[in-house]
Amino acid sequence: MNESQENSRPSTVLRDEHQVILRVINILERLVGRAEAGQGFESDAFAQCVSFFQLFADACHHAKEEDLLFPVLESRGIPREGGPIGVMLYEHTVARGHVKEMGEALEGVSNDGQAAQERFCAEAHHYISLLRQHIQKEDNILFSMGDQMMTQDDQNKLCSQFCEVGCRAFGGKQKEELAAIADDLESKWGDA
Numbered sequence: 001m002n003e004s005q006e007n008s009r010p011s012t013v014l015r016d017e018h019q020v021i022l023r024v025i026n027i028l029e030r031l032v033g034r035a036e037a038g039q040g041f042e043s044d045a046f047a048q049c050v051s052f053f054q055l056f057a058d059a060c061h062h063a064k065e066e067d068l069l070f071p072v073l074e075s076r077g078i079p080r081e082g083g084p085i086g087v088m089l090y091e092h093t094v095a096r097g098h099v100k101e102m103g104e105a106l107e108g109v110s111n112d113g114q115a116a117q118e119r120f121c122a123e124a125h126h127y128i129s130l131l132r133q134h135i136q137k138e139d140n141i142l143f144s145m146g147d148q149m150m151t152q153d154d155q156n157k158l159c160s161q162f163c164e165v166g167c168r169a170f171g172g173k174q175k176e177e178l179a180a181i182a183d184d185l186e187s188k189w190g191d192a
């Protein structure tokens with residue numbers, strides 16, 4: 001496979017998106033650590049993280065895996081039930097639940113104060129650890145298996161479908177605008 005084919009692989013697009021997701025997860029972890037150390041609960045930054053997870057990680061990224069990649073992998077023999085695709089789908093559902101809980105906890109912070117903050121931090125810890133190991137499994141196992149099993153035609157078709165999804169808006173925002181949330185959060189809360 002030459003370099004341009006390598007760059008246009010669907011798995012490369014998804015792996016790149018994983019890196020953006022991990023950057024926001026790192027900031028979330030840092031901010032949760034600050035909140036738990038009594039250094040302040042950054043509601044606005046947490047709301048940015050939740051919106052990023054809903055729109056970039058879920059509506060854009062997980063949807064591409066679920067609607068486009070996984071069905072092709074299944075057609076090439078990677079099992080869904082009792083196999084890696086089933087596990088990935090289950091983890092997406094669990095992740096969605098944690099994001100929903102984080103969003104609801106944030107909404108309750110003004111009334112519920114400490115309890116809502118603690119609920120937010122607990123859900124965030126679950127989400128952080130789930131997504132990190134989920135991404136590791138996709139990057140190191142599932143995507144490598146998929147690249148070996150898919151035909152060049154599968155790869156090309158997925159690439160154009162990914163491009164089409166990449167041009168959509170999610171919650172009124174383009175993919176690039178959502179990815180810029182990671183830059184924004186890092187500029188405020190990343191390493192100095």
Ligand SMILES: [Fe+2]
Nearest residue numbers: 062065088138
């Ligand atoms: Fe996934």
Ligand SMILES: [Fe+2]
Nearest residue numbers: 014065135138
């Ligand atoms: Fe993924």
